[in-house]
Amino acid sequence: MHPLDRAFENSARSLAKRTSRRSLLASIGQMLTGAALLPLLPIDRSARAHAAQPASAAPAAAAAKPAAPPPTAGVAKPTADEQNCEYWKYCAIDGFLCACCGGTSTSCPPGTQQSPITWIGTCNNPGDGRDYIVSYNDCCGKVSCGDCFCNRNEAEKPMYRLSRNNDVNWCMANTESNYHCSVSVILGVAEK
């Protein structure tokens, strides 16, 4: 066994001796939510605040509060990269790039509604060699943007594997389900 493995085994065991099984799970849970999740979707910053608090206190409060309205981004300033289908973040996008439609790769155009459901993929950034987890939300409630159509399909799967499919309308669960454009939001670095 690798020395570090042994160190972790020992610390886990001593944790187990001192605490009950339930709190051990809770402790592990806290460690994971704190360490493993890098910035989440900007539409839900409350998740980060939640992760920092003890598991027993936060969720009840979070569940009781109505969801905060999504933060606004200010005037969109898309980069030239973001308006290009070959941009690394768009490795499995299907639709119009919101960056060409009044938004950016991380903001919906004014007056559109973010899709609460999405599918999540992984793209490699040649700039730093890392694989990033990205979220391909749609922006909904207006007719097709019609500009910068882009369809790439790295690791994309047919619709029987919905969680990897970009052929369905991810605006489907919105009250206004018309499809306008798609974003690609970094959720974090993919662990190997």
Next chain:
Amino acid sequence: MLTLLAGSEPLWAAAAATTAKAPPPPPLPVEHLTTARVGPKSPHWVYVLDEAFNNEIDTRVYLFDGDTHRRIGQIDTGFSPGVSLSPDGKTTAVATTYFARGGHGTRTDVVEFNDNDTLAKTGEIIIPPKHSQSLAMLFSLAYSSDGHFLYTPYLTPAASFGVLDPAKKTALSEIDTAGCTLVIAFGPNRVSSICESGRILTVTLDAKGHEAARTSSDQFFDPDQDPVFAQGVPLTDGYAYISFLGQVHEVDFTRAKAVARTPWSLVTGTDKGTWRPGGIQIGAVHYALGKLFVPMHRGGEGTHKQGGSEIWVFDLKTHQRTARWVIDTKEVGEVVAVQVSQDAAPIVFAATDKADVLIFDVRTGKLQHDEKKLGQTPSLMLNP
């Protein structure tokens, strides 16, 4: 009496002066406005669904004549539709979404019925606002083989489908498919869905359109190693599922449990690892000739939606490739959809990503016609 401007002459006077003898042609007859008829059906017609990506609430189906190269007419199909022809050929059913204010507003999902002799809408069934909004396939709406049931898929994203009575225009039942998607009809009372587990779920219905039984096939594909395109290719006894790497899984749907035959490969020898099938409507079969047509391209992982730079023709009995038709992709685009007429002098329709629809003579393999811009995004074709 015409009043003439000083110094000018009416043209007819000038003409009369120079060609003194020829009388003017008689005036054209009065015209009467009529409405064209669809006329007698031809096996070389094709219904082409235009997904109209740039304006998705405005999709439509064009009825196109593959011999005269003329549009016969159009059926409007709303937002993200499914389309199916009744087995007797008389009706085109459309499952779709409409928003009350065009692009927004209260959502109403419907299955609409269009008379194929007039291309007029003749009725509708309002369905729950759960119509599966996705890239249209042959399995986005489907009739039973005798036309008594019509199946319409729902995706919320929970997956289920509605069983409708197209004659009475009523909804009979909703059947949960536990995550499996699409409506793959076969026979008078069986409808299947394709599952992430690599299986086909088959539901048998009773006379009232309620579930009587369900089965799961054995796993026949691995969605991680080599997924199959969800859009199967109709065979006489079921459907063929083509995989990203070119394996053909012919599945027998004649019994209550779907059974896959031993797969065979579209790519052998040096083609392996280079050529792949790709597109949207990725295969068509001429039943009498036993020939399979598949758009093929050179590419690697992630290119499964890339259209074909060639169409390969296979013999379903021998599994041998019998022809390859090379596409001038610079000129016409890459082939994303194929369909074949079922008559004795068959033609293949091939829609490209440049919205061209190519017509090939099956016997000679020659490109007969390139119909430019048949719509904006033609991606699914149905036989009359």
Next chain:
Amino acid sequence: MTGGAHRAAVCAIALLICKSAAASPAQDYMLHCMGCHGTEAQGVPGKIPPLANALTRFMRTPEGRNYVLRVPGAANSALSDAQLAAVLNWLAVTYDASAAKNSPAPFTSDEVAQLRHTPLVSVLAARNAVVRSLAATGPAPPAQY
């Protein structure tokens, strides 16, 4: 704690080092479940059930545990039995206020393996039946969502 769960716990901590570990449960949730169930496991009202303040209640009884392991998102997911157990256990402690007080036994990969491959016939009907029977004996997930 059983050997399997212990190893899973060790691997969960030693994210980058443990030889047999796949990605963390948090990442597995992100890649395989979060797209629909949400960043706070809150679901979408009327469309997707919440896991927050719900999952541990299902885990209270064998019937509830059976349901959880056979819902399409769990049963059909690409996650291995061990990964699925780890994700569910992580969700249970992360998104439930009552977990610390009365958390049920965590899932093991054996339990997952035994149950997940029998698909449910009707997911909503099954959920309704399970929720009704849970409500009769203690805290239950919301009947409507």
